[in-house]
Amino acid sequence: MRRVVITGIGTVNALAPDVPGTFQAFREGRCGIGPLSFRDADRLTIRVGAEVRNWQAADRFAASDLPLYDRVTQYALVAGAEAVAMAGLSGALGSRGGVILGTAAGGIQTWEDSYRAVFADGKSRVSPLVVPRLMHNAPASHLSIRHGLTGPVLAVSSACASANHAMGLALQQIRVGAADVMLTGGAEAMLCFGGVKAWEGLRVLAPDACRPFSLGRKGMVIGDGAGVLVFEAEEHARARGARVLAEVAGFGMTADAGDIVAPSAEGAGRAMRAALADAGMEIAEIGYINAHGTGTLANDRAEAAAIRVVFGGTPPPVSSTKAMHGHAIGATGALEAIACVLALTEGVLPPTIGFQVPDPDCALDVIPRVARQSRVAAALSNAFAFGGLNAVLAFRRG
Amino acid sequence: MERANIEAAVIEILAQQLLLQPEEIAAEAVIDDLGLDSLGKVEAIFALEERFDISIPFNANEPDQPDFDFSSVPRIVVGVERLIAQRAA
Structure with a gap:
């Protein structure tokens, strides 16, 4: 069985839009939770979340591509670009490369905007790109397109375990020889009115802060973002002289x-x-x-x-x-x-x-x-x- | 609203969640003794909110429930009464 290693990582999250910033926040114990800023947040009972702040999509993507990208895809693409650059992957991996990415809600903002248009605003049609924007495999597919990965590509959805399941399956693809390199991890952009409204009903969200394992904890705080890791067969990584960050052991x-x-x-x-x-x-x-x-x-x-x-x-x-x-x-x-x-x-x-x-x-x-x-x-x-x-x-x- | 009406509604909503007849739930019933699970609880709270047009401050992570006491039928009735009064005020 082939050993699998991590050769690149990338992220966008409430702490930072990249790995160095996120590592620094982890070292400092910084908190990314704050008041929610999206439309209609004032109609929610729970008004805190770990949002990705100051996200300027127009600065990061071509105007011609942006209509295809829900925020969940945007985060995945930015995290993926950082991970691929760190791994030093260049040239075509083709069918020896793949993507398995987790998401729980996919393009939920796109669902919300479209329902708002037809139900609340009385519009009679929505953008023709709604389906390819909101589908759960959009982030995985756009990563495959961007990086020319034509091997195993799919989305995994298992609520809060989606990314771990995705990474576990990516590990297995490389182990069995179905791919040499897999981009894997997860992306989520659930911080919109409907996303939080749905969670509120379960009565498990904290109104102020997340205090894991602490007496007096009041529940979870939802966050947004993406993490993409480059998983690679060890022999493939060694052969091209890549820096190995860690082994994905089990x-x-x-x-x-x-x-x-x-x-x-x-x-x-x-x-x-x-x-x-x-x-x-x-x-x-x-x-x-x-x-x-x-x-x-x-x-x-x-x-x-x-x-x-x-x-x-x-x-x-x-x-x-x-x-x-x-x-x-x-x-x-x-x-x-x-x-x-x-x-x-x-x-x-x-x-x-x-x-x-x-x-x-x-x-x-x-x-x-x-x-x-x-x-x-x-x-x-x-x-x-x-x-x-x-x-x-x-x-x-x- | 009459307390008796609120009590009847509370019992009816609990009965629906527990798949019981309302007569099977005593006016003094303790919720944990009824065997209502966590999802049943949040569904009952949702039903109370819809019925009385109130917003119940309940967090499943706070066992002592400082904001809304959901431990027994009488406590729930008192809590609902208070929230209805607040809404009217």
């Missing part, structure tokens, strides 16, 4: 087959164990876990219990970076994989900011408030989605 996915929203510590634990087994790792190798850590009562309690069961008496340090970049739903796993790359390449464990008081139900070392310097050999990244779908990745220092 992937585990499980389903709870239980409740449609309530998490299961058992299913989460099985996914972590599956990822470790797939990577051929002992638990002692793991020096950092990037938690799903949404900041809801239920997730954090179940996840802490699962970690304690899998890792026994002394689990490694665990943090949730969602308090910084928000819960970017179908993109969040990709942002968190990038946080793991920071931990593995620079020995910087990003903190759980917003943390106030330890919760006895979440007895973990959560790296509270301030980043920590620690050389780690391997890291896990958890994602546990509504629908009872769990996806965990294991990374090793490259």
Whole structure:
């Protein structure tokens, strides 16, 4: 089985529109959450989110292309360009390259704008480009077009685990030899009136801040953005002299087959164990876990219990970076994989900011408030989605 | 609005979520004893909001629910009464 490594990363998120800015925010423990600024936000009960600020699409894309790009595609393309440039990929990969990208809501802003036009504004027609803008595979397809990748290309949708599932499948494509290089990760642009209005109904959003694992936490805060990683067969990367950031060592996915929203510590634990087994790792190798850590009562309690069961008496340090970049739903796993790359390449464990008081139900070392310097050999990244779908990745220092 | 009417509506909405007849829910019933799960709870709250044209400040992550006490039928009735009065004011 071929080993798979990461040779490039790129991102757009509430912290920064690139990797250097995001790494700096992780080191500083900066928060990307703020007042929502989109149309009709004043009609929402929840008015905070981790928006991508000052996004000027017209400065980034040709006017002739822009009508095809919902924001979810724009974020994916900008993150993808950064990742490809970092990887130093040039020349045609053709059918040896592919894209597997996660998204939960796809072009939701395009749905909203179109419904508004026909239902609220009484228009009788919408743009002819609505369908290609809003389809869930638009970000993946535009990445394939932009970079000439004609191998396996598809979108993956599993709510909050979309990006982790996408990366797990991309790993498998390379392992089995279906591709040498895969762009993978996730993109999401759910911060629009309808997106937040829908989430409000579940009563799981915090009105102010995301405080994972902390006593007094009030829930999750939604974020926007994209993370794209270049996964590459190790021999392919070595042959072209590429810099290896980390190894994608293992992937585990499980389903709870239980409740449609309530998490299961058992299913989460099985996914972590599956990822470790797939990577051929002992638990002692793991020096950092990037938690799903949404900041809801239920997730954090179940996840802490699962970690304690899998890792026994002394689990490694665990943090949730969602308090910084928000819960970017179908993109969040990709942002968190990038946080793991920071931990593995620079020995910087990003903190759980917003943390106030330890919760006895979440007895973990959560790296509270301030980043920590620690050389780690391997890291896990958890994602546990509504629908009872769990996806965990294991990374090793490259 | 009469308290008795609010109570009847609360019980009817809970019964609908629990697949029970309204007579099977006591006026003093405690919600956790009824076996209402988390989604049932948020659906019941939505139904109360629609019925009374109110907005209920309920967050599933706050077990003590400082803003709206959803622990029993009488507490819910009192909370709904208060919100109706606020709306009228």
